Amino acid sequence: MGSEREPVRVVIVDDDQLVRMALRLVIDGEPDLTLVAEAPDGDTAIAVIGEQRPDVVLMDVRMPGRDGLDTTRELLSLPEPPRVLMLTTFDSDDLVLGALRAGALGFVLKDTPPSRIVDAVHTVAEGNPVLSPVATAKVIAAATGPQSAESRRSSQDAARHRLSALTDRELDTARAIAEGLGNPEIAERLHISVATVKAHTGNLFAKLAVENRVQIALLVRDAEG
Template sequence: MTIRVLVVDDDPLVRSALRLMLGGQPDVEVVGEAADGREGLALAESLRPDVVLMDIRMPVLNGLEATRELQRAARPPHVIVLTTFDADDHVVEALAAGADGFLLKDTPPPQILDAIRTVAAGDPMLSPSATRTLIDRLRAGTSTERVADAEHRLALLTERERDVALAVGRGLSNAEIAAELYLSVPTVKAHVSRLFENLVVTNRVQIAICVHDAGLV
């Protein structure tokens, strides 16, 4: 199955580089390009991509707001935020708004491809070189109210759901969680689906944020 990708970035050189890099892959197709978030939303609605590579800082509508609006669709695409270190504050908010992960713009091409395939399969992807910075910022900026809210939501889970939530918070894939907890992959997927409902979140990254807010990972 071909993964349909939409590139949203106001830098034409970045768009060209991504299209060139992804164009040679048999399982990935760049179906469109947009120079700002508003144009990206329109193309996402008409082209129905599987994955959107979303820049943060753009004119007309930035990537943060565009990501938030994409989540309102009946079947939203997966979103990977493209960023630099000095945009980490925005990345935290973008992940909370529903992005499936983020990559630094200087990420090597093979890792970008891996990220696209990973999120298309339903798993989050956080750039290894920036994950620690993100976690540190989350912990430093976690208010008492956010901690209490996260602890309350996690307290409502069953023991097994909590185990799965902690594993998601550590960045494990469904297959890795299944192996660690001695469960089948379909069972893990079922637990993750219930976590979306019980924690009132829309993706795995938001589960991880909740776990981090509670100080459990």
């Protein structure tokens, strides 16, 4: 194998032409990123992404018609879905959690410096989650903040029901993922091989009907309250 990797193929989805232009300049300025298409709305995005098969999609959350959350859910139903990095000017709790639950691997604000957006694209392309500091604070606040007893109980019951399908080892793996551990760390903790961790993780994706480790973590946190 050669030492050079293929550039990360990127699609930008945003209804604001100026935002798309700014992101295009950022992507075009990086030799290891390639912009393969742009889309002004969710319906167009689904069409061009199906044609171009990008590695990463920079997705606006709020758009007329089909919004970014609904578009992300649709994209992740594809046989080989792209990784989605959400970009928004908003930072409300429901948008952050909604994006992650929809299957996005990252969530950053549009005023994030270009270099950090580039780093986020690479991180997401490798299958790793990334959150801006503001988004991280929102997730923590939502996980630990006040919530109606009825709403919390409903979420907890639903999450526990989904986790009940797991074996003990798969549940241990899910809990370790929720703590942010990587595969080698999980292997060391559970005294198993990295290959076995990967097998358990694959089972988690199938049994829990999730697309990434962030969704596993959120489900575990819901179940454990």
